[in-house]
Amino acid sequence: KAGVTQTPRYLIKTRGQQVTLSCSPISGHRSVSWYQQTPGQGLQFLFEYFSETQRNKGNFPGRFSGRQFSNSRSEMNVSTLELGDSALYLCASSFSGSRANVLTFGAGSRLTVL
């Protein structure tokens, strides 16, 4: 059974650019969540999608956005990149996102903003 796949694994951007990250969940999983991991703040929740609808959102500025497609694949976008956006962006999927479901994480996309 394939795990959660994130692409690209590494990328470098400059300030002011935008970036799109992709996540393919485990087959059959309909909930996809995104987290940002930095040395200072740890893992912080960005948003969750279920059946193409954003179900929950963390405390991040509007520059961070996402979407989910009908096949449950998800993308997140960060516009007008800032140096502080350098981080490991992790995607996690679960069957339904209900309280009993556990999250399975991908390996992450490491973004460096210069």
Next chain:
Amino acid sequence: QKEVEQDPGPLSVPEGAIVSLNCTYSNSAFQYFMWYRQYSRKGPELLMYTYSSGNKEDGRFTAQVDKSSKYISLFIRDSQPSDSATYLCAMKTSGSRLTFGEGTQLTVNP
């Protein structure tokens, strides 16, 4: 103040030692408690998942939850060099939104 507090370490132990990792939390609404292990350049992988107070054992790993004290622990018996990783506690009220501790970096020396 953070909702979940975890000592970031680093923690260094000899092979075979018993390792104790701990987190405290302030939100009494947390119902589900997890421990994830993260190797360098990898995503977190789930180690233990508990719902109620008490102990849960899985091989060399034991998770403890004390809701009255808002305190959770992970014990690793007979630690191995392959256990060297960052250990993250995580918890949630419902849904899939997890609140994580900062993570404790563990090194087990041969």
